Amino acid sequence: MFDTREPKTGKAPQSKTPAPAPAPRPLKTGTQTWQRTFRGTGNGITFQLRIIRKPNGHLTARYQATPGQGSGWHLEGQLRDDNTFTLKGTQNKAEFQGKISPDGKAVTSSFTNTTTKDTFTVSEMTLRMAAWVKPAQNQQSNSASSDISSEQANSSAIDWEQTLTPAMRKKLPALSEPKFLDQLDEMCKRIGIPSDLLLAVMTFESADHNHGTRGLDSKADNGLGYYGLIQFGPEAAKDFGLVSAKDFQKMSATEQLPYVEKFLKTHGVPQAVAKAKAENRNITLEEIYMSILGGNANKAYSSVWKTKASSPKGYKNNSGLDSNGDFAITPTEAADAVRLHWREVYGNNIDERSRHLERQWYTARHPDTNRDERRWRAAYHSEIFSDKLNNTFNNQQSGQQDQNSNTSGNQQNQIQNSQQSGIVKDTSAERKRTIRANKDWGAEIGSLDGVKAYYNDGVQSPEESASGNRNYSKDGYKYEYGLKWQCVEFVRRYYYDRLGVEFVPRSGNAEDYFDKNTPNGNVNTRRKLNQFKIGSTEKPKYQDLIIFGPNPFSSVGHVAIVSSASEDNFTIAQQNVGAKFTDTIGLEHNSVAGKKIYKISQSYSSLNVMGWLRK
Numbered sequence: 001m002f003d004t005r006e007p008k009t010g011k012a013p014q015s016k017t018p019a020p021a022p023a024p025r026p027l028k029t030g031t032q033t034w035q036r037t038f039r040g041t042g043n044g045i046t047f048q049l050r051i052i053r054k055p056n057g058h059l060t061a062r063y064q065a066t067p068g069q070g071s072g073w074h075l076e077g078q079l080r081d082d083n084t085f086t087l088k089g090t091q092n093k094a095e096f097q098g099k100i101s102p103d104g105k106a107v108t109s110s111f112t113n114t115t116t117k118d119t120f121t122v123s124e125m126t127l128r129m130a131a132w133v134k135p136a137q138n139q140q141s142n143s144a145s146s147d148i149s150s151e152q153a154n155s156s157a158i159d160w161e162q163t164l165t166p167a168m169r170k171k172l173p174a175l176s177e178p179k180f181l182d183q184l185d186e187m188c189k190r191i192g193i194p195s196d197l198l199l200a201v202m203t204f205e206s207a208d209h210n211h212g213t214r215g216l217d218s219k220a221d222n223g224l225g226y227y228g229l230i231q232f233g234p235e236a237a238k239d240f241g242l243v244s245a246k247d248f249q250k251m252s253a254t255e256q257l258p259y260v261e262k263f264l265k266t267h268g269v270p271q272a273v274a275k276a277k278a279e280n281r282n283i284t285l286e287e288i289y290m291s292i293l294g295g296n297a298n299k300a301y302s303s304v305w306k307t308k309a310s311s312p313k314g315y316k317n318n319s320g321l322d323s324n325g326d327f328a329i330t331p332t333e334a335a336d337a338v339r340l341h342w343r344e345v346y347g348n349n350i351d352e353r354s355r356h357l358e359r360q361w362y363t364a365r366h367p368d369t370n371r372d373e374r375r376w377r378a379a380y381h382s383e384i385f386s387d388k389l390n391n392t393f394n395n396q397q398s399g400q401q402d403q404n405s406n407t408s409g410n411q412q413n414q415i416q417n418s419q420q421s422g423i424v425k426d427t428s429a430e431r432k433r434t435i436r437a438n439k440d441w442g443a444e445i446g447s448l449d450g451v452k453a454y455y456n457d458g459v460q461s462p463e464e465s466a467s468g469n470r471n472y473s474k475d476g477y478k479y480e481y482g483l484k485w486q487c488v489e490f491v492r493r494y495y496y497d498r499l500g501v502e503f504v505p506r507s508g509n510a511e512d513y514f515d516k517n518t519p520n521g522n523v524n525t526r527r528k529l530n531q532f533k534i535g536s537t538e539k540p541k542y543q544d545l546i547i548f549g550p551n552p553f554s555s556v557g558h559v560a561i562v563s564s565a566s567e568d569n570f571t572i573a574q575q576n577v578g579a580k581f582t583d584t585i586g587l588e589h590n591s592v593a594g595k596k597i598y599k600i601s602q603s604y605s606s607l608n609v610m611g612w613l614r615k
Contacts, residue, residue, distance in 0.1 A: 035387065038107045040127030043120075048072075049096065049107065049127055051087075052385070053079060061087050062358060062385070063094070074360065074379070074423070076450070089113070090423060090450075091360060105129040172203070172345070174216035174229070174253030183254055187261045192273040193283050196390060200350045201289050202229045202260075204338045214345050218253040224317060229256050230292045236263060264288075268297035285351055286335045293318075293334055300331045303568035303586040303601065323377040324571075325364060325426075326584060332566055336378040348388035355384045365430045380421040380564065421542055421564030422449040424573060424582060432579040442485065446581030448563050448573040451494045454485040456576045473497075480505055488513075490575035491545055491559045499543065499615050503527060511557030514547040514610040529613040539587060539598040540570040540612050549608040553577075562612070569601075585609070 037050045046066040051059055057079045064072035073094060077087035087096040098109025106129065111122040174180045188195035203215030206229045211217055218228055226233045228248035237245040240259055248256060272287040286300035294305055308315040308327035315327065321334045339354040349355045359376050366373050426446045427435075435443045439458030446453050471489055473479040479496055482489035487510055495501040504526065515531060518524045521538070524531040529545070532538045540546060540562045548558040560574035563582060571584045586601030600609050 034104075035384065036104070036129055038127035038129055040107075040125050042111060042122035042125030045120075045122070047111070047125070047127060049087075049109075050385075059085060059087060060381070061096075063096070072358075074358070090425070091362070171212065171214040172216040173213060174202075174218060177252055177254045180254045180257075183257050187257055191261065191264055191269060193264075193269065193288060196350060197283070197285050197288050198260075198264075200285065200338050200342045201292060203345060204341045205229065205231045205292065207341070215341070216253060218251060218256055219249050221249070229253055230260055230263065232256075232259065232263075239266070264291055267291040267295060272297035272300070284335075285338060285353075286331045289335050289338055290331050294331070301568070303330065304328045305331055305334065323375075324424075324582075325375065325377070326582070328584070330566075330569070333378070340378065343386060346390070348390045349386055350390055352389070353380075355386050355389060356381045358385055364428055367429070379423065421571075422573075424448055424563050424571075426581050427579070435579055445575075445579050446573065448494065448561060449498055451490075451497055453490050453573065453575040453581055455579055456485040457578050485575055487559050487574055487576040490573075491561055494561050495545065495615075501529070501615060509556035510554070510559040511547065511549050511610070513545065513559055513613065514549075516610075520611075524613060527613055529615055531611060531613055533611040534609055535597060535599050537595050537597060539567075539589075540565050541614065544612040544614050546570075546572055546612045547610045549610045551608040552606055557608075557610075 033053060033055055035050070035052045037048060039046070039048050041047070048064045048066075049061060050063070051061045053059055059075075059077045059079055061075040061077065062072050063075060073092050074090045075087040075094065075096065076090055077085055077096075079085045079100070083100045083102070085096075085098060085100065089095065092113060093115070094111070094113040096109045096111055098107050100107055107127045108124065109127065110124055111120075113120050169175045184199065185195050188198055199216075205215075206217045206220040207213060207215040208217045208220040208222075210221075211219060213220070216229070220229075220231070221227055222231055225245055227245050228251070232245050232248045234245050236259075237243070237247060240262065242248075248259070269283075269288065269291050272283050272291070276283040276287075284300065287297040290299040290305065291297040294300075299305055306315045306318060306329045308319075315322070315329065318329060318334075321329045321337050323333050323336065336353075336357055339350055339357055340359050342348075342350040343354060343357075358379050358381070360379050361374060361376050363372050364375050365371065424446065427444060432445065434440070435445065435455050436457065440455055441458035441460050442464055443455045444452050445455050469483055471481040471484050471493070473481065473493075473496060479502055481493040481496070492503055495503065513527060515524045515526060518531045520531070520533045520536050522531060523529070532544075542562055542565055544562040544565075546560050546562060548554070548560075550557055558574070558577075560572035560583075562570050563573040564571045567587070567589075569584050569586045571582055573582055574580070577583070585604045585607065587598055588601050589596045589598045591597070600607070
């Protein structure tokens with residue numbers, strides 16, 4: 001964090017008159033919001049294109065290509081008033097250009113994608129609707145436009161067993177055992193947990209690609225001395241009176257279930273069930289998985305489970321769960337890996353949070369081997385991205401919870417699913433090392449929702465100096481972002497470009513964005529945003545503007561944008577902290593008069609978080 005004070009002098013550079021260009025077609029606006037999936041074939045490739053249409057005409061999409069990468073790629077674009085659209089890849093150079101039919105049931109489009117090897121092109125293809133979600137009842141439809149509403153199809157809740165084909169069952173060996181599922185259900189009723197959540201954990205833990213299985217493999221061996229459905233280790237074998245953990249490989253999946261039950265009962269699951277009941281909710285996937293992965297269900301309430309610094313061996317053995325590459329594994333990161341695996345195996349979502357997740361692949365340099373390797377991160381969307389929801393979990397209540405409760409299903413399932421996040425792109429560690437070594441002032445270090453952040457530790461070149469020290473909006477220098485490339489400049493640019501918020505000119509130092517005299521939850525009149533203080537019932541949310549007071553890193557404070565938030569931490573996107581674009585800050589909470597009061601975790605107290613502003 002660096003000095004963000006802005007000089008009181010300086011004028012905006014004069015805008016230049018651009019060459020005349022054809023006016024673009026206006027966006028198609030309205031009240032409609034819909035989600036549809038289209039499928040079609042071109043040049044021997046089968047495409048699946050899922051589009052989410054927002055009221056302002058913005059389109060969010062994801063496409064898959066077969067043959068090709070299974071998880072697909074993310075797209076962003078716009079729908080014009082003549083039903084034409086352009087969708088461009090945020091992870092690759094893919095582009096769809098086409099038109100949605102008047103009835104909204106087909107797409108005619110071209111497709112191009114440029115890779116390091118060549119350019120693949122489909123000049124024209126037709127994709128027809130495979131599934132869609134009808135708008136809310138208060139939305140109006142127009143049969144003459146592509147925003148026509150239809151009956152919901154292929155997005156209803158389904159039973160996971162109905163998705164299993166004979167070929168899939170061969171890759172899930174336990175399902176060939178006639179008594180396995182019945183005994184699993186009986187066991188879970190005794191413990192008081194949904195059988196689907198435990199099945200999801202066991203499917204993930206017991207996948208063994210050396211055996212060619214996707215999970216539920218009683219012979220699964222991770223190569224580190226852990227075996228079976230939940231990867232029993234030496235300590236578990238000792239507790240159960242076995243000679244070694246390898247003895248579990250001699251058992252069938254059905255024979256392992258009593259040991260699974262004992263393990264859960266001695267590793268905090270009954271206490272988690274009681275806690276869930278007291279809070280009028282279902283037990284979460286995080287709680288069940290951490291009882292197995294972390295040794296106790298209560299590890300689910302910690303902001304971090306393993307870090308490379310504090311537990312090098314534990315982190316290394318589980319580094320595949322560190323989806324954001326920050327050398328720390330959170331309970332939610334671990335559970336999200338289970339959620340994504342379930343969807344890939346069974347074709348639906350294990351819980352409500354899963355409906356908002358997608359897996360994004362990227363290449364990064366491994367810090368130990370210094371080799372490039374393929375990694376993935378879990379991206380969370382505020383809107384539903386995957387529509388098939390497993391109905392067994394949705395209808396089953398947790399443990400001893402009153403079956404006659406009048407609490408709605410939606411309220412019962414509000415469990416650690418509060419996290420929202422933007423689209424974060426972080427520059428690779430190798431690239432950042434080069435930027436730092438070259439003192440490459442103005443080099444891109446990352447982006448949040450398409451708004452880029454730039455490096456500010458180097459020395460400006462003569463060309464950079466000639467461009468001026470202040471940055472302005474691209475709409476004729478109408479709005480001043482601020483000094484290049486200070487933390488204040490990034491948040492002003494994000495709030496203007498993404499949220500349409502204009503702050504007063506020359507708004508001062510970073511700490512000045514917080515008004516100490518504004519009561520908690522009231523409007524900060526100078527910023528025209530709601531202001532919240534640390535130590536209240538509110539916690540930071542996605543797109544909040546976080547304000548830090550003077551601290552050991554900056555005498556004038558710091559500002560950043562919340563890129564994601566959960567019950568136990570929040571991640572910020574920032575500028576002017578060297579090449580470090582994101583950082584995660586822990587949260588703690590206690591109960592006062594039956595209400596949760598949130599504060600910054602003690603280990604982050606030196607940052608002096610004053611509070612946050614919210615649109």
